[in-house]
Amino acid sequence: xxxxxxxxRYKVAKRGQDVALRCxxxxxxxxxxxxxxxxxxxxxxxxxxQNEAQLDKSGLPSDRFFAERPEGSVSTLKIQRTQQxxxxxxxxxxxxxxxxxxxxFGQGTxxxxx
Amino acid sequence: xxxxxxxxxxxxxxxEPVHLPCNHSTISGTDYIHxxxxxxxxxxxxxxxxxxxxxNNRMAxxxxxxxxxxxxxxxxxxxxxxxxxxxxxxxxxxTSYDKVIFGPGTSLSxxx
Numbered sequence: 708x709x710x711x712x713x714x715x716r717y718k719v720a721k722r723g724q725d726v727a728l729r730c731x732x733x734x735x736x737x738x739x740x741x742x743x744x745x746x747x748x749x750x751x752x753x754x755x756x757q758n759e760a761q762l763d764k765s766g767l768p769s770d771r772f773f774a775e776r777p778e779g780s781v782s783t784l785k786i787q788r789t790q791q792x793x794x795x796x797x798x799x800x801x802x803x804x805x806x807x808x809x810x811x812f813g814q815g816t817x818x819x820x821x
Numbered sequence: 822x823x824x825x826x827x828x829x830x831x832x833x834x835x836x837e838p839v840h841l842p843c844n845h846s847t848i849s850g851t852d853y854i855h856x857x858x859x860x861x862x863x864x865x866x867x868x869x870x871x872x873x874x875x876x877n878n879r880m881a882x883x884x885x886x887x888x889x890x891x892x893x894x895x896x897x898x899x900x901x902x903x904x905x906x907x908x909x910x911x912x913x914x915x916t917s918y919d920k921v922i923f924g925p926g927t928s929l930s931x932x933x
Contacts, residue, residue: 809867
């Protein structure tokens with residue numbers, strides 16, 4: 708009965724380093740979302756997958772951000788050449804299907820760029 | 822996207838009811854009203870949702886105004902574990918999918 712799992716929980720990266728954040732959604736969930744949450748703010752939408760298809764990447768802040776879900780389950784959010792403004796909590800959520808009201812969130816990965 | 826407005830913060834005494842308001846004057850006929858909450862150091866969790874009628878579940882109740890321009894999340898007896906940021910969100914169910922768009926939410930403090 709595992710929920711959405713994200714790893715690592717914490718990541719410290721030197722400025723300019725590439726990072727990869729992993730999300731394991733609940734098994735069988737079709738929809739997968741990534742969010743970025745700055746300190747004291749609500750989560751901001753980054754991108755959405757329906758199975759392996761990335762249907763919306765309108766929230767990705769720059770071309771340094773890239774997400775994939777190649778087999779329609781595990782997803783990876785990659786940030787290239789990290790900058791200090793990338794420091795935030797990155798949240799992943801999944802839901803069973805389209806139009807299902809409840810989205811399940813992971814605990815997030817806290818990224819600190821130094 | 823239709824927007825919601827909520828107070829930045831609220832306080833409640835433990836074991837008393839809490840009424841968290843949300844205004845959504847530009848709501849459309851196909852927008853559902855959703856509430857999520859985020860406990861400290863956790864991801865958001867779904868609380869409740871509704872369209873027109875009031876809704877109850879094990880976590881809370883949702884009271885929706887007749888004109889649907891506002892709603893209230895009701896916690897019947899606040900506990901210390903209810904201290905969280907509460908987000909009121911509109912989701913359009915007529916589109917093929919609808920991402921959850923968060924505002925700043927209401928930070929609820931519960932006083933023992």
